[in-house]
Amino acid sequence: MTATTSTTTTTGRYAPKPGAAPLSRMIAAQAVLETKMLLRNGEQLLLTVVIPTLLLVLFSSVDIVDTGAGKAVDFLAPGILALAVMSTAFTGQAIATGFERRYGVLKRLASSPLPRWGLMTAKTASVLVTEILQVILLTVIAFALGWSPHGNPAAVLLLLVLGTAAFSGLGLLMAGTLKAEATLAAANLVFLLLLVGGGVIVPLDKFPSGAQDVLGLLPVSALSDGLRDVLQHGAGTPWGDLGILAVWAVAGLAAAGTFFRWE
């Protein structure tokens, strides 16, 4: 590549010329790499794309669960959007970060010029990019299934952002404290439990009233309920659900910040 001829004697090629790249370039490069790694991972794609899509199509077209009055897709689409956020911000991020920690990726990056907060910013950007792709895909499919959403897009955006923050905090808490294998198992288990018990495809009012109160406080319940209020019923800003998500976000991120171990 270089103009000099290749010899075994010194060419000054390795002469020190240290320096960090500009922060914006480092963070952008890191976000692109993280997103590539995420999209390349087959199991992650199953979780973030295949499962939400299948659930949306299946439960909208086959009458398995009683989703109440109105078209099934109007009930399901907001829940599936909540599930998509959870799959990326929580499950996917927890598993990926857990294995990055296990394989020394976080450790190696810690000695690169990229600061830790830069790494976390890049991770967040990567999660957001993936979510945007998910939302686009699922929205197109939902429209094809006859979805007719209402409501204020700003409220929807606010719910998605707070939901992402809440799930990221919990996912990183898990990835930074448990072994990678334990994170893998636990993150999938939690995904499954919240899928069933978090009002994603099964309305919460199918559960006993005592359980409803508790389940309603789960982040995925708050997110799907809030999205449903706005998108299905055209409600204004669902402050209650936003409040629940905010509490989870603050608690989860604070705990992750405190307990996260880098190796």
Add this chain to the structure above:
Amino acid sequence: MTKSSRTPASESPEFSLDSGAMRSEPVVQVQALVKRYGTKTAVNSLDLVAQAGVTAVLGPNGAGKTTTVETCEGYRKPDSGTVRVLGLDPVRQSAELRPRVGVMLQSGGVYSTARADEMLRHVAQLHAHPLDVDALIERLGLGSCGRTTYRRLSGGQQQRLALAMAVVGRPELVFLDEPTAGLDPQARRATWDLVRDLRADGVSVILTTHYMDEAEQLADDVAIIDAGRVIAQGSPEELCRGGAENTLRFTGRPGLDASSLLKALPADCTAAELTPGSYRVVGKVDPQLLATVTSWCAQHGVMPDRISVERHTLEDVFLELTGKELRS
């Protein structure tokens, strides 16, 4: 916070600049470093000064090599003592130090689904003036990795990728933690050649190794660590010369009187017939000693066959210093 940063260690570079015109500031200065994990003391009041050039840190497993290096890399906080790398505190001045230092971990450090070139390009992007990535890939024989992801690379390819990642940012100082562990001879040689070129171009290298020949081949300076302390330091030649005894062997007629030979030798030597007809003299082997042995043979009508002098290798020095029993 600021109290411990004002230590002699951080000020001594200025003094050394005054005192010796040729001496530049050490690249690494470790003073009375203590690091414990629970009740186990991994590093026990360790002092180490590494000048520009290549410094090898040798030691048996569990001696504290990696802990020491990782403290220099800013991964671990000293329990006590001070560490300065390029004059900076690796923990508190990490942001300033990180771009100037290249790190090769003992293992891992790469996304399992990343390709070798992809990861190397990424690390290059984090630096302002990286090396030519394609040339580096070519040089370290990573071109054949193609689209293979990291987890499917051979151990040798993974090692070379880690090495490439350590140097791609054009650092002033590179830490290599067992850079050739498990490499085949060709890959080992390629690594050695790169270390030599780095040195020639003014990059300082601190490497840990189990391989004595690696230290002998590459290092300007060797520090031998055992039980969390530096027990010897010097150039490979100095270490082999100092203290270590050399051996002279010859074969002759069986049953020669070794005690008579011993009388002819200087006081601190030993002489013995190991197996019938095979003799060994241990001591400070110099031309005078050789002459003494051959003239004793002449007096006794012995033709010393297969006479040989064994210079002590770094390995002998190492085993003498650290003992021969296996470490748990």
